[in-house]
Amino acid sequence: MxxxxxxxxxxxxxxxxxxxxxxxxxxxxxxxxxxxxxxxxxxxxxxxxxxxxxxxxxxxxxxxxxxxxxxxxxxxxxxxxxxxxxxxxxVVVHPAKLLKGVVTGIDALTHDIRRLRLRTNKPLSFSPGQYATLQFASGHIRPYSMANIEGDDELEFHVRLVPGGRASTYIAETLKEGDTVRVSGPLGTAYLRRLHKGPMLCVAGGTGLAPVLSIVRGALAADMDNPIRLYFGVRSPRDLYGADMLRDLATRHPGLDVHIVVSEDADGSGYRGGLVTDAVAQDLPDLTGWRAYVCGAPPMVEAAQILMRQRGLPIERIYADAFYATGI
CATH class of the missing domain: 3.10.20.30 (Beta-grasp domain)
Structure with a gap:
């Protein structure tokens, strides 16, 4: 055999x-x-x-x-x-680890998004775009994507507060600086492909911005000069965060082109209106030779994958993570 x-x-x-x-x-x-x-x-x-x-x-x-x-x-x-x-x-090989993290900060980014910062007792090896499982207390376990890159002093996670969600409610109401968190990982296959020399498309919805930030930051750190189109979609202007971070990245990466798309109440906001997938469809008629990274709610991820395949991008060149809002 x-x-x-x-x-x-x-x-x-x-x-x-x-x-x-x-x-x-x-x-x-x-x-x-x-x-x-x-x-x-x-x-x-x-x-x-x-x-x-x-x-x-x-x-x-x-x-x-x-x-x-x-x-x-x-x-x-x-x-x-x-x-x-x-x-x-x-090929990437990051042996899975179970680490102890200490909360160094919980920052409000919007009315329902928090940035959680942790410092671990040992370094966590991971590729940009991957995620880890965080355990805050018994029964309060949830996967979250890193927004930082390997080698940073802290791990950074973006948490959307889900009504009835045990983990996000715990983060918002109980967790505080100095508390310990168990970190296990890394997990996920939607990581930055560093050997790709062609254009990159990054599409994020909501807190799907976290892994996309990691991917773009990873490309910068690796001195990749690929053209990058980044589309970030939110429901309304009050849901938008990270615009300053994106502008800062664009100033340091001349090939980074950022598009912020607001699906509701876009008039007067200064941002594009409509669905983020509609913006991609309007701008990019042919995706032959591209690589794409898609992170966000399942309906957006599925719609983006369908669109990208219609525009000539094989499914094996689309790296996607769907963020499921659950009660955990």
């Missing part, structure tokens, strides 16, 4: 029952991974031929036309097969 790894065309002898990620690492195949527990999504790959078992679930490559995505750390090989590792040249 043999495992074929695309696009590198590695051919690896296998035994039934082998774990896919362990086998790839053993044979020196470049592959991204982090948590090793099926939570972070970093080791996602695609089965193009044959059959595997993922977490007790049979996966046939023929079940969809272009193969089936699986998590390598949760996948058992049962026979000869072929897999495709996306972007083998963009």
């Amino acid at each position: 043999e495992l074929t790894v695309l696009p590198t065309d590695h051919r690896i002898p296998i035994e039934s029952g082998s774990n896919l990620l362990e086998l790839l690492r053993k044979h020196g195949v470049p592959v991204s991974y982090s948590c090793l527990a099926g939570r972070c999504g970093t080791c996602r790959c695609r089965v193009t031929e044959g059959k595997v078992v993922e977490s007790g679930r049979d996966v046939l490559s023929a079940s969809v036309n272009d193969g089936q995505f699986v998590l390598a750390c949760q996948t058992t090989l049962t026979g000869s097969c072929a897999i495709e590792i996306p972007e083998a040249d963009e």
Whole structure:
């Protein structure tokens, strides 16, 4: 039995029952991974031929036309097969950590958004655009994206206060400077692809601005000179935050073009009106050769992905994180 790894065309002898990620690492195949527990999504790959078992679930490559995505750390090989590792040249390895963080600040950015700043006992290694899980107390656990980049003195998170949300209510009403927070991560696959040389499109809605800020800040720190179009959509002017941060980034990155879009009460605000996806559609008729990062509410993320695919951008070049408002 043999495992074929695309696009590198590695051919690896296998035994039934082998774990896919362990086998790839053993044979020196470049592959991204982090948590090793099926939570972070970093080791996602695609089965193009044959059959595997993922977490007790049979996966046939023929079940969809272009193969089936699986998590390598949760996948058992049962026979000869072929897999495709996306972007083998963009491998990131950030071993998952559980850190102790101390609250250094909770700042009001709008009527319902808070900036939470933490200083951890050890550095957290992550790629721009990833997120971490924060535990404030028993039953108060929630994932939030970092807005900063690796190496900063503090971790920065943007928290929207959700009515009835246990974690956000705790942050707003109970959490204070000096309190401790458990930080675990990093998680997520919508991280900055540093080897890409073409134009970048960043679309953020609400607190989806946090990972987009991290991505743009990461591009600046890496001296990337890619043209970047950043679209930030909010409901009304009172929901807008971060405009000064975006202007500051634009002054330091001549290729950064920022568009703020307000869907309600835009008249007299000085900002574009309508939906953020409509602004993208008006400005960018062809996205061939681009990479896109999309973060925000699920309906916006889904609409943006559909639009981008219609404009020539393959789904594997769209890196998305949907922010779900839940009661936790």
